Amino acid sequence: MLAALLAMSAIAIVLGAVLGYSAIKFRVDGNPLADKIDAVLPQTQCGQCGYPGCRPYADAIANGEADINLCPPGGEEGIQKLAELLGVEPKPFGSDAQPKPKSVAFIDENTCIGCTLCIQACPVDAISGAAKQMHTIIAAECTGCELCLPPCPVDCISMLPLEENVANWKWKYPVYALRPSK
Amino acid sequence: MSALFKFHGGVHPPTHKTESTATPITRLPLPARLVVPFRQHAGDAAIPIVKPGDHVLKGQLIGEPQGFVSSAVHAPTSGVIEFIGPHPVAHPSGLPDICAVLIPDGKESWIEKVSVDYRNTPIAGLREHLRMAGIVGLGGAVFPSDIKLRPLRGHSIQNIEVLILNGAECEPYITCDDMLMRERAAEVVRGGEILRFMLGAGKVLIGIEDNKPEAIAAMRAAVQAEGLPFEVAEIPTLYPSGSAKQLIRVLTGREVPSGELPTDIGVQSFNVATAYSVARCFEQGEPMLSRIVTVTGNVTQPRNYEVLLGTPIADLLAHSEPKTDTRGYLMGGPMMGTPLPSTDVPLVKASNCFIAMSDALFPAPPATLPCIRCGRCADACPADLQPMDLYWFARAKDFGKTQSYHLFDCIECGACAYVCPSHIPLVQYYRFAKSEIRAREQDKLSADRARERHEYREFRMEREKREKEEKLRAKERAAQATKPAATGEVPTASDAAAEAQRKIQDALAQAKAQAAEAQPRNTENLTPEQLAEIAEIEARRARIRELAKSDVEAPKE
Missing domain, CATH: 3.30.70.20 (Alpha-Beta Plaits)
Structure with missing residues (x-):
């Protein structure tokens, strides 16, 4: 009985020490999720989301304080990417935050x-x-x-x-008639 | 004769080459007006170094290359620059780009031509010479040739074993390289020798499709006459054997790995017309001023012309007399070309062919039907891709997936769309996906730069705040250090008032000093012109103030 208790405690102490050591050694600074969100944001630093810059907004999203549809410069595609990253449903922009x-x-x-x-x-x-x-x-x-x-x-x-110019012009999505015109 | 190899896929469209090879290359007479775009090459536009009103000589530099991937632009004839600004150009978008409009004086007076002894000049000097002579690849990509002769970061150029001169000209209708090789084979071969010398390549292979027997014979004769150990390889006619990677495969059996350059496997290739202009550049001291272009299709006089760059396409087409039922023009060939947005655009280094389209020659494509996943496109793809999968992903705008299916290995040859039984415009999808991906990469780069700049700004403001606080604290400490000396007696009311007065005086003096420091420093040591300009601006400001005052006061009266 005593041997078993001692053995269990010894294991617990060793494992605890390993965990404690790795918590210090492999500590992750900052919020990795916020980094990922920040990478998706367009970095205009415009504050239209109500936060003073892209990084604070990313932190707020990561902490679940802010919605994902507050960044007009990111466009619909930005919402799409954020939704994919966070595993939530994309939602449309509010009426006061439309992309320009x-x-x-x-x-x-x-x-x-x-x-x-x-x-x-x-x-x-x-x-x-x-x-x-x-x-x-x-x-x-x-x-x-x-x-x-x-x-x-x-x-x-x-x-x-x-303005669109020769250097930044993009090929358009192909559009064609399903029936040939007469 | 070394063995030839095969690439995967390929198609056999009707070649339509004989129409335009019956007559020799014709020199187009000097047009009344030339429009020279500053972006005639892959990369950044050249910077104009002439002003409207300037008289320029034939071959004079008018646009300096800007950035690493760029090339020079020259005046194609002597005359007066009338205008520099946006003008429609031969681009699928139909958008204007910066051009110089040159009114020829008809004298064709040249700059002083300086030939270069390439064997006794450092290679780096030769490359710079090519860059400043505006030599770019004339096969269609107009990539600056000097960069292809330069060791690039992460890629080797030291061990080039084989130099390939590309005379395959696989696309239907186009015959400009064919006629060039027939008529000017000696210069093509000498240009090839210069390129071989610059690369230090051992072997030179000239690949020509077997539907050009005259060109093959002319090139063989020229190689013999020049006494060079080049090999002229007759390759089977199969579209797109003229694409660089496919031709390398045919001639050497080597495959350029995805994402790498031909130089990584010891091969470099140049178009025969590029070799010709390299020879003209070093032997005659002529920069790139003209090119040979095919005008064919629904015209009464299909043929090849030697045309000055900047010649309006309308002038060129008029010489071939388009038939009345012409409904538009293609620039480039029927497989890879794009519709010409307007005939009011100039000929550029990339223009190899213009085809007049009629309903008889180019009937409207049948209706596009859904993809049935028959896989014929995959059989035809010379790049060993899965065009139907790329199509599905591009259609769904799933760009990440298109990249994992190697969209960027697609050479946009159009073989897949040619065989598609559902007549789907596949290449348009690939071009769409490619330009979207490039735009996104660009956006990502600028977002990263904005982030970096923003973070640095935050850091800087933090630092400034800290420094200010430290300064303040140091001052306080200094003040406290001097104080105890004065305190021996009890401070009286008058002393306190004097102390306050002294502080106010100090603050005033400091404010004055700061104001003096904040004086703009760039108003000293100015040239008379700058002073005159400043005076003019000041006068304007005074006038505006005057006007503003009278405006405000007027209603009062």
């Missing part, structure tokens, strides 16, 4: 007074300029988040939808 065509900000340089407010608002440092110097958008880095629009005191920033 992808655009980039444009500063009307004749009107810009060089106040730097938009530079401070840009989440991806895509505006170059200095105090009392004209500002300009680095179009290649602009995510189209529109966060620079409200702070501008002279309303000199507008959003230009990205």
